Each structure stands twice: as C-alpha cells, then as structure tokens.
Amino acid sequence: MTATRQRTDGLKTNNEWAHNMSMQWLLARAPGFQALPEEDRAAIFNFIFLWSLFEAQVMGNFARADLICARAGDWRDAGTLDADQYDGELAYFRQRYFANGQFTHHFAHLHLRPADQPDLVRSVLDGSNNDPRDRLLTVMMIVWRFATICSTARSGRTNSRASTRISPTPMPC
Numbered sequence: 001m002t003a004t005r006q007r008t009d010g011l012k013t014n015n016e017w018a019h020n021m022s023m024q025w026l027l028a029r030a031p032g033f034q035a036l037p038e039e040d041r042a043a044i045f046n047f048i049f050l051w052s053l054f055e056a057q058v059m060g061n062f063a064r065a066d067l068i069c070a071r072a073g074d075w076r077d078a079g080t081l082d083a084d085q086y087d088g089e090l091a092y093f094r095q096r097y098f099a100n101g102q103f104t105h106h107f108a109h110l111h112l113r114p115a116d117q118p119d120l121v122r123s124v125l126d127g128s129n130n131d132p133r134d135r136l137l138t139v140m141m142i143v144w145r146f147a148t149i150c151s152t153a154r155s156g157r158t159n160s161r162a163s164t165r166i167s168p169t170p171m172p173c
Contacts, residue, residue, distance in 0.1 A: 022048075051147045063147075065115040068140050076133040083132035086139045090124070093142050098125040110145045117141060 023045060026033050033041060055063045058071060075081040097107040103122070112118040117137065123129035124138035 051143075055147075063144065065113070065117065065141065065144060068144055069117065069137060072133050072137040072140065075136070081132055081136060083136040086136055089139050090135055093139065094125050094127070097142075098127075110142060111149065112141070112145060116145060 023041070026041070026045065033044070036044070055061065059067055072081070097104055097110070103125070107125075110116075110121075112121060120129065120134055121138050121141050124131075124134050129135075
C-alpha cells in the first residue's frame with residue numbers, strides 16, 4: 001500500500017472535494033444523518049459508494065435480483081466464488097434474522113419479494129442450506145434489499161412496487 005501525499009497548498013484533491021460535497025448533501029437531506037456518530041456516517045457513506053460501484057461495474061448499471069443470482073452462479077462456475085470470505089457477514093445476518101429456532105421480527109423488514117429468493121434466503125439463515133453459492137447469494141440478497149429499501153426511502157416512494165415489476169416471479173437460481 002502506498003502512502004497518500006498530503007497537499008500543502010490548502011487545496012483539496014478531486015476525491016476530497018467529491019467526498020465533502022457528497023457528505024454535505026447527506027447531512028442536509030438525509031433525515032437523522034447529522035445526529036449519527038461520525039463512525040456511523042462514514043459507514044453509510046462507504047456503503048453508498050461501494051454499492052454504486054458494484055451496481056455500475058458488476059451489474060452493468062442495473063442491479064436486479066435475477067442478475068445478482070446469475071452473477072453468483074457465474075462466480076461459482078468460474079471457481080471465483082470465495083463464499084467463505086463472507087462468513088462474518090453471514091454470521092451477523094443469521095444472528096439478526098434467525099434466533100432461538102425462529103425468524104426474528106427483523107426478518108419481515110427485509111420485505112423479500114418472490115424474485116429475491118425468499119425460500120433460499122430462509123434456508124441459509126436457518127442453517128439448513130450451507131451451499132457456498134447460496135450462502136453468498138443470501139448475503140447479497142440481504143444487502144440488495146437494504147440498498148433497495150434505502151433507495152425507496154430516499155426517493156420518497158412509500159413502497160417498492162416499482163422494483164417488484166422488474167422481476168415479479170422467482171427465477172430458478
């Protein structure tokens with residue numbers, strides 16, 4: 001890793017300027033964002049950035065549940081899945097959404113639609129399915145739902161029916 005050189009002329013780099021402008025936008029327009037601790041604001045900012053990068057470069061600027069499913073299959077087939085890398089995230093989701101032998105109240109808030117593979121997600125969260133592709137797909141579907149729910153909230157829509165129209169029925173993964 002190379003060290004980043006500090007500017008001594010007081011001017012910001014393009015990246016610093018873009019980060020500052022984006023953070024100012026969130027502070028001004030995202031309800032409750034300003035009240036969060038700096039660490040939480042940074043995590044949200046980083047998630048938004050990484051999701052945008054994922055959607056643009058991996059999903060061809062249009063993430064959908066069926067495309068996410070297809071990509072997970074492609075990675076499995078190419079031998080590049082590396083699902084174990086996400087065991088920590090899956091453990092967190094399992095603890096949050098399935099505890100004491102039943103799904104928690106948090107699970108319903110994912111608002112999984114048929115295209116989001118709800119049966120597959122349930123089977124991975126309850127531990128009855130430990131297929132590597134399905135484990136990674138479950139992590140991705142939960143993150144996808146979070147991103148979709150956040151996007152819906154930012155747009156002012158009260159539900160996600162518009163995104164349901166994209167792929168209303170489950171497609172086999």
